[in-house]
Amino acid sequence: ELKVEQNPLFLSMQEGKNYTIYCNYSTTSDRLYWYRQDPGKSLESLFVLLSNGAVKQEGRLMASLDTKARLSTLHITAAVHDLSATYFCAVLNYGGSQGNLIFGKGTKLSVKP
Amino acid sequence: KAGVTQTPRYLIKTRGQQVTLSCSPISGHRSVSWYQQTPGQGLQFLFEYFSETQRNKGNFPGRFSGRQFSNSRSEMNVSTLELGDSALYLCASSLVMGDGTDTQYFGPGTRLTVL
Numbered sequence: 001e002l003k004v005e006q007n008p009l010f011l012s013m014q015e016g017k018n019y020t021i022y023c024n025y026s027t028t029s030d031r032l033y034w035y036r037q038d039p040g041k042s043l044e045s046l047f048v049l050l051s052n053g054a055v056k057q058e059g060r061l062m063a064s065l066d067t068k069a070r071l072s073t074l075h076i077t078a079a080v081h082d083l084s085a086t087y088f089c090a091v092l093n094y095g096g097s098q099g100n101l102i103f104g105k106g107t108k109l110s111v112k113p
Numbered sequence: 114k115a116g117v118t119q120t121p122r123y124l125i126k127t128r129g130q131q132v133t134l135s136c137s138p139i140s141g142h143r144s145v146s147w148y149q150q151t152p153g154q155g156l157q158f159l160f161e162y163f164s165e166t167q168r169n170k171g172n173f174p175g176r177f178s179g180r181q182f183s184n185s186r187s188e189m190n191v192s193t194l195e196l197g198d199s200a201l202y203l204c205a206s207s208l209v210m211g212d213g214t215d216t217q218y219f220g221p222g223t224r225l226t227v228l
Contacts, residue, residue: 033217042219042220042221042222043219045219093169100146100158101148101217102158103148103156103157
């Protein structure tokens with residue numbers, strides 16, 4: 001059974017600082033996703049990572065994937081308040097269709113001035 | 114381009130009742146997935162439909178069912194509601210991109226409260 005673990009679950013950062021969120025998964029998968037969720041809102045897709053060594057960047061966020069270690073990271077550079085949200089990683093359930101994602105518990109990020 | 118729409122946005126039901134939630138995917142998307150989000154269990158996959166066929170089902174009791182219509186719109190039904198069914202139900206539609214990636218676009222969700 002595929003399991004996805006994120007850490008930390010809560011992260012309080014100061015503006016301008018850097019930090020990394022980690023996502024480990026237990027079995028082989030083809031794809032890993034990162035999503036953002038603001039309070040009371042739906043999920044917004046951030047990144048889709050397909051292959052070992054994949055790295056994608058958007059603004060202050062950079063995601064990477066190491067399929068051998070079954071590890072993805074979401075790195076935050078020079079955090080700003082607008083990045084405060086809950087971040088989820090999700091892994092495509094191997095052997096399943098593209099619609100079957102297994103989510104981590106989420107990392108609630110709070111960026112303070 | 115319109116996003117994924119879900120109706121209703123909020124529902125209050127009592128135990129034992131049944132409920133039907135609706136999801137309209139983005140135009141051209143044929144895959145629709147449903148997820149349940151609760152504070153305790155997080156986001157859990159319910160089922161996925163593609164071209165009116167259920168392709169995958171999560172680990173939920175048979176009280177949870179769904180279907181997809183020829184226009185790709187999907188409904189999910191929960192019968193004999195229990196307090197623990199209170200959750201945000203999210204629908205997502207997906208499109209396979211030219212490079213083989215796919216992105217799931219989530220709707221705003223239906224907040225179900227069971228009293």
